[in-house]
Amino acid sequence: MKKLADLRNHILANVSDLKRNPDKLLSFIEDGNIEFWQGPNLSHMYTLPIRIIVTDYSGDLDHLILPILSWLAYREPGADPQRSISFEAELLNNNSYDISITVNVTERVIVNALETGFQTEHVLPEPEMQMNPDAEWQIIMDLHGLTEQVPGDD
Numbered sequence: 001m002k003k004l005a006d007l008r009n010h011i012l013a014n015v016s017d018l019k020r021n022p023d024k025l026l027s028f029i030e031d032g033n034i035e036f037w038q039g040p041n042l043s044h045m046y047t048l049p050i051r052i053i054v055t056d057y058s059g060d061l062d063h064l065i066l067p068i069l070s071w072l073a074y075r076e077p078g079a080d081p082q083r084s085i086s087f088e089a090e091l092l093n094n095n096s097y098d099i100s101i102t103v104n105v106t107e108r109v110i111v112n113a114l115e116t117g118f119q120t121e122h123v124l125p126e127p128e129m130q131m132n133p134d135a136e137w138q139i140i141m142d143l144h145g146l147t148e149q150v151p152g153d154d
Contacts (some may be wrong), residue, residue: 001029001046001048001107001122002107002122003048003050003075003105003107004029004050004092006046006071006075007027007052007068007071007075007103007105007137008025008027008052009029010066010067010068010070010071011064011067011068011071012025012122014070015059015063015064016059016061016063017057017058018054018065023032024054024055024057024118025052025053025054026032026052026053026054026055026137027050027051027052027053028050028051029048029049029051029082030048030049030051031049032046032048032049033046033047034046034047035047038091038126040113040116041111042113043108043109043110043111044104044108044109044111045106045108045109045152046106046109047104047105048104048105048106048107049102049103049104050102050103050105051060051100051101051102052068052100052101052102052103053098053099053100053101054098054099054101054119055098056061056096056097056098057096057097057098057099058095058096058097061099063084063090064101065101067086067103068085068103072084072085072103072105075105076105076106079104079105083104084103084104085097085102085103085104086099086101086102087100087101087102088100107122107123108122108123109122109123110123123131141144
């Protein structure tokens with residue numbers, strides 16, 4: 001469950017109040033699931049509802065949410081924007097509140113059988129290739145089909 005620690009570290013690195021007071025950040029998983037496929041292949045996928053609780057938070061909510069959104073875009077590029085994040089908050093006084101955020105993610109585990117046991121690899125997605133949406137592309141074809149894509153002259 002590498003994404004739990006990865007998200008926690010990302011929040012601590014990017015939310016100044018929590019960087020100074022890391023004990024205000026609680027992170028855990030409730031009601032996770034494991035999706036597997038019957039047969040000899042033991043590879044599987046964790047479905048992780050990561051619960052982030054921030055206690056006595058007095059900062060701007062956006063300063064907490066934006067790092068989570070950036071992490072989600074990087075680590076869970078196929079996330080459903082309607083169901084990926086939910087939250088609850090309790091106002092403690094005029095200046096602070098406790099907030100609970102649930103981030104729904106998946107984590108694939110590739111399992112290879114070895115003579116000595118099993119080798120597992122938790123697969124975290126690579127970031128999507130960043131492209132300039134305004135760039136023009138030119139497709140060059142020869143008689144044998146598609147051969148190359150090159151950026152257009154800009």
